[in-house]
Amino acid sequence: xxxxTKLTLFITLSKMAVVVLFVLVLPFLVEDIAYKYNDxxxxxxxxxxxxxxxxxxxxxxxxxxENYGSYTMLKEEYISLxxxxxxxxxxxxxxxxxxxxxDTLTYRVLSHILTDHQRPFMLEVGKKTATISxxxxxxxxxxxxxxxxxxxxxxxxxxxxxxxxxxxxxxxxSTRLLNRRFPFRExxxxxxxxxxxxRYLDDSLVELMTKINEAFEKERExxxxxxxxxxxPVSILQTKMENxxxxxxPYEEPQKKIMGMMKTLNRLKKxxxxxxxxxxxxxxxxxxxxxxSPQLLVASIMEELEHRxxxxxxxxxxxxxxxxxxxxxxxxxxxxxxxxxxHNAIKYNRDNGSIxxxxxxxxxxxxxxxxxxxxxxxPHEIDTIFHRxxxxxxxxxxxxxxxxxxxxxxxxxxxxxxxxxxTEGKGSVFILTFxxx
Amino acid sequence: xxxxxxxxxATEMDTFLKKAYRCDLAATGSQAxxxxxxxxxxxxxxxxxxxxxxxxxxxxxxxKICPDAAYIILTARGQLEDRIKGLDLGADDYLPKPFSLLExxxxxxxxxxRKFALQDVIIPVGDFNVDLQKRNVYFEQxxxxxxxxxxxxxxxxxxxxxxxxxxxxxxxxxxxxxxxDDYDSNYIDVHIKNIRRKLSAYAAVDWLQTxxxxxxxxxx
Numbered sequence: 001x002x003x004x005t006k007l008t009l010f011i012t013l014s015k016m017a018v019v020v021l022f023v024l025v026l027p028f029l030v031e032d033i034a035y036k037y038n039d040x041x042x043x044x045x046x047x048x049x050x051x052x053x054x055x056x057x058x059x060x061x062x063x064x065x066e067n068y069g070s071y072t073m074l075k076e077e078y079i080s081l082x083x084x085x086x087x088x089x090x091x092x093x094x095x096x097x098x099x100x101x102x103d104t105l106t107y108r109v110l111s112h113i114l115t116d117h118q119r120p121f122m123l124e125v126g127k128k129t130a131t132i133s134x135x136x137x138x139x140x141x142x143x144x145x146x147x148x149x150x151x152x153x154x155x156x157x158x159x160x161x162x163x164x165x166x167x168x169x170x171x172x173x174s175t176r177l178l179n180r181r182f183p184f185r186e187x188x189x190x191x192x193x194x195x196x197x198x199r200y201l202d203d204s205l206v207e208l209m210t211k212i213n214e215a216f217e218k219e220r221e222x223x224x225x226x227x228x229x230x231x232x233p234v235s236i237l238q239t240k241m242e243n244x245x246x247x248x249x250p251y252e253e254p255q256k257k258i259m260g261m262m263k264t265l266n267r268l269k270k271x272x273x274x275x276x277x278x279x280x281x282x283x284x285x286x287x288x289x290x291x292x293s294p295q296l297l298v299a300s301i302m303e304e305l306e307h308r309x310x311x312x313x314x315x316x317x318x319x320x321x322x323x324x325x326x327x328x329x330x331x332x333x334x335x336x337x338x339x340x341x342x343h344n345a346i347k348y349n350r351d352n353g354s355i356x357x358x359x360x361x362x363x364x365x366x367x368x369x370x371x372x373x374x375x376x377x378x379p380h381e382i383d384t385i386f387h388r389x390x391x392x393x394x395x396x397x398x399x400x401x402x403x404x405x406x407x408x409x410x411x412x413x414x415x416x417x418x419x420x421x422x423t424e425g426k427g428s429v430f431i432l433t434f435x436x437x
Numbered sequence: 438x439x440x441x442x443x444x445x446x447a448t449e450m451d452t453f454l455k456k457a458y459r460c461d462l463a464a465t466g467s468q469a470x471x472x473x474x475x476x477x478x479x480x481x482x483x484x485x486x487x488x489x490x491x492x493x494x495x496x497x498x499x500x501k502i503c504p505d506a507a508y509i510i511l512t513a514r515g516q517l518e519d520r521i522k523g524l525d526l527g528a529d530d531y532l533p534k535p536f537s538l539l540e541x542x543x544x545x546x547x548x549x550x551r552k553f554a555l556q557d558v559i560i561p562v563g564d565f566n567v568d569l570q571k572r573n574v575y576f577e578q579x580x581x582x583x584x585x586x587x588x589x590x591x592x593x594x595x596x597x598x599x600x601x602x603x604x605x606x607x608x609x610x611x612x613x614x615x616x617x618d619d620y621d622s623n624y625i626d627v628h629i630k631n632i633r634r635k636l637s638a639y640a641a642v643d644w645l646q647t648x649x650x651x652x653x654x655x656x657x
Binding site: 223224227228230231232234235236238239240242243245246249252255256259262263266269276280285286303304307308310311 | 443445446453586600652
């Protein structure tokens with residue numbers, strides 16, 4: 001998951017959690033505040049009542065009777081005075097039921113004991129509970145709206161800021177890491193950011209890329225120089241021998257010796273050529289822009305190799321789909337790869353044997369399968385056949401074991417998987433798996 | 438003109454080519470330019486690895502001075518870009534070192550045919566005529582069918598007639614740079630046998646000689 005997505009999720013979820021918590025707690029909170037405020041109100045009322053009684057005297061209210069009671073028209077509040085026992089109790093506030101004019105109603109009641117001329121009276125100041133919580137719901141609703149609005153605004157601000165903050169990281173990823181094909185030819189300009197972490201990351205990446213590029217360029221220079229230094233003497237020797245061969249006419253014995261030398265020199269030439277080819281492929285010196293039809297490819301390779309089939313009376317068959325085309329390959333290299341495999345299939349085959357080329361289309365890959373009836377490969381050798389300078393030991397055929405090594409290098413260069421299944425003495429199957437995308 | 442800084446290499450090319458061409462040598466880029474200023478050349482064989490200047494730059498300059506010449510790039514650097522750039526800059530052909538002198542001459546002949554239209558396209562050999570343009574062999578009016586490889590082999594030998602050619606040299610021309618490592622194989626002999634069989638049905642092919650242990654020669 002991307003960092004921005006993670007942060008977005010975190011910000012949104014955490015704020016949602018706050019909202020849920022608030023919604024759960026809010027009714028209790030509002031209720032609590034309403035009651036506390038009401039209790040405070042009752043005490044204030046009590047103080048006023050006591051003050052009024054002190055001014056006017058209690059008898060002004062009792063008017064000769066035992067009790068006094070007063071309530072508002074809708075019975076929302078009441079004040080009552082009645083004689084009490086001798087004991088002194090502190091003020092209490094409680095939710096209790098009172099019967100007022102036949103109606104049983106629930107009140108929040110403050111009880112106070114006051115003494116007037118040695119007579120204790122119980123003063124009660126009450127307020128109907130229904131009126132206490134009458135504003136709770138609207139209050140809650142308003143509080144929720146305000147909170148919701150605030151949460152949405154903060155989420156938006158957070159997301160905009162996060163996006164701005166992470167933008168340089170996105171630029172670093174898209175310009176430095178994604179879709180970058182090695183070697184990094186174009187020199188990228190530094191990413192604009194004031195975040196030191198991103199600055200450091202970007203600088204380090206650019207430095208690494210420059211280092212890789214330098215090493216890569218050095219290697220390229222080396223292969224060029226090595227090629228020049230190795231091929232020039234070989235070239236001189238070859239031309240000298242060619243001229244010598246003509247000069248020696250018509251003496252067959254020395255001519256034969258020159259020919260032996262030319263053959264050896266040719267072997268040297270091929271080895272150097274093959275090693276340089278491997279280096280150049282590994283140095284990414286071949287463009288991969290060609291479309292290749294496996295069917296046409298095998299056909300043109302077999303045109304080159306046909307004469308070799310006759311030597312051993314080999315039967316050759318190719319069953320390949322005509323419309324399959326593979327993209328992003330280097331034709332010459334793929335030619336060489338398949339050529340080497342087919343060439344081996346002929347070279348290591350038995351007389352009157354056969355070679356079959358077939359293909360297979362998988363959902364994400366294309367397979368080219370080359371089956372021969374040759375000497376096969378022993379189980380202890382199968383892991384080393386792709387190594388440089390290895391050849392199948394039992395073969396009497398002269399070779400330098402670079403053919404398969406080149407094949408493997410070309411395959412790796414194109415992300416082609418190369419697999420071998422072989423039975424010693426029965427034959428080998430080489431499978432090339434081309435990725436399709 | 439042969440522009441080549443390796444003296445030994447230049448000498449061998451000169452020795453080989455002077456049987457058919459008049460050759461001039463230059464070891465550096467500046468030498469080459471002053472010679473190009475003074476003379477006209479049909480062929481300029483240009484080594485890219487010169488001590489005093491970049492070979493591809495020299496190619497551009499040389500083509501301005503001497504636009505009618507055919508240019509062949511010779512290089513041991515083995516850079517693919519060299520080939521592409523060289524041909525883009527107007528070179529007529531490109532030969533990576535080490536090359537066979539026979540191959541060089543055959544390329545020069547091909548360019549001469551294409552560019553200067555100088556060469557005879559129909560070459561008589563024994564009682565046969567070989568048409569290099571149409572890639573056919575005729576006995577009187579009868580067309581004799583040879584496979585592509587057989588014709589390549591015959592025309593190459595014809596070009597280098599009266600010269601012993603080894604199986605390696607012939608194989609290299611026909612199968613070029615594909616790593617054919619087993620030269621003891623007799624595939625050249627198979628082709629020669631086929632050519633002899635097809636042609637001898639019409640007339641004698643004693644001009645196609647076998648040189649024991651060495652190779653073959655067309656003697657005319």
